[in-house]
Amino acid sequence: MEIGHEKLLWIYERMLMIREFEDQVRELFATGKLPGFVHLYAGEEAVAVGACANLRDDDFITSTHRGHGHCIAKGVGIRGMMAELYGKSTGVCKGKAGSMHIADVDKGMLGANGIVGGGLPLACGPALMAKVKKTGQAVVCFFGDGASNQGSFHEALNLAAIWKLPVLFLCENNLYAESTPVEYSTSIKNIADRASSYGIPGIITDGMDVFAVYEATHEALTRARADHGPTLIEAKTYRYYGHFEGDALKYRTKEEEGTFHDRDPIAIFKHRVLEEKLLSIAELEAIEKDTSAIIEAAVRFAEESPYPKPEECLTDVYVSY
């Protein structure tokens, strides 16, 4: 499948932005600058970016606790994201969310979710709205291998199937739900096979290859917008870091990690676009330079921003009470 020049630049820029953002967050977290917990997306860039490359600005996504990558792929502002992780009032959620609930409804990013499987029912909502109002919008619902065993997964797939909702259920199978390997927790080898239980197409794709993800999600979203209903895509992928920062990763081997580092999504992309002369070294280097600058500026912005006033705790519970 051919991807246009502008889109290829966008894809590289977004994947790099995610990687650099996550690496920067990892460093900041280790020095104690970020409160709470972070769950890093490094390694999985091809999945978020490959899918969101097929989305319009007015489409929606739902996310997981590992939401920074989804935010960036959907166009949420970097400065607002960094400030949110710091808990500053200039954060995209005014410091009320942090990493685990980070969201930007204006950008169609309906939130990172602290409840595994919590986003699957929610994703059916905008899809239902799009159908009732006939807007042609679509939804990508990101979730992990762990969530595929949660009841909400099964309910949401069935509901989307019977109502032919325009939603793509995109499983990021990174082989572990926290410390629990997928081959232990999950009754079947390929989560995509669960699609047949709900009468919808189930596709397996290489989650380390953004071209593969792009093609599979393109087809699924075309189906969705043509009122042919949902698709389940399982992207085989890998998270480079722990479930959360602080995870000693005792449950994985260095060998296994090595095999996935050898298939780094950004490296694979870079190699292919240079070899096939789709992008030039100069174009890539320009993006690399800009990305670093943006991340640096975001950190400065976050550090210089104020914390919210304590009384801010009491606001934004209701529209009116």
Added chain:
Amino acid sequence: MAGREITYREAVNEALRQEMRRDPNVILMGEDVAGGPGRPPELQDAWGGVMGVTKGLLNEFGPERVLDTPISESAFVGAAIGAAATGLRPVAELMFIGFIGVCLDQVFNQAAKLRYMFGGKARVPLTIRTMIGGGLRAAAQHSTVDYSIVTHFPGLKCVAPSTPYDAKGLLVAAIRDDDPVIFCEHKHIYNLKGHVPEENYVVPLGKADIKREGRDVTVVAFSRMVHTALEAAEELSKDRISVEVVDPRSLSPLDEETILASVRKTHRLVAVDEDNPRCSMAADILALVASRAFDYLDAPPQMVTAPHTPVPFSPPLEDFYLPSPQRVVEAIHGTLD
């Protein structure tokens, strides 16, 4: 307006119909809200809700706005939340409030918290209609009130009308409200008749109603218990005891001032609640009054509630379980002696 009387059930139906006519974003979803989906037209709208509350709405608004759902509360309540956050104004039915167990995450971790977590950028104008209450021998899982659970959570609102008039006005208000509202319909009073204006009107959330004025004791009662309290009040009027019955109508937000003003006038409080006593609305009212109107009380405040047990099936057992007018009379006497 001349006294047009309709039932509580008809009042709920009328509120839904009028709001669905007024606003194309209002959609209805739930198990058997129509019934017979996908069947030939003559077999559709088979139930109109398990108690017939939503009958006829499919015929007027069609299957795109009146959606029967599979038995998947997590999925369809979650879908209603997501749809509310992105432009619709859904009314989802949770058939019995006891079923909140299977979708509690969507209600209290998602619906209640999205606006706050997203720094005020999200709005969830969702209404969840649900049946509460006992008295129909429906046994433990289908007879609870459980409204204290949803009242507890910041981010949710909860209303429990006791009359047809309040039911229509509060449902209109709930649908128009931009926050998630749990609308509690007491199944025992669906056939209760009362005066209901034909036109569109609103009973505002957060406003209690004095159902009977009195001087000697304040009885705060919820949902069907309002009628239990009114029976007790009528009984006691024969002994020249004047009972004021306050119907909060709205549990969250709660009209604290009306309750406190009543106690400042009567100096006595009895709270009547069909719920189990621990962490109940009754306990909540007593705490409110004890902490904010202590000096006005001439007697310890009393609670009349169900016991700390599940709801039993057998009629004499359920009748023991539910607060009766006689128990309310006794509690009121307890504040006067």
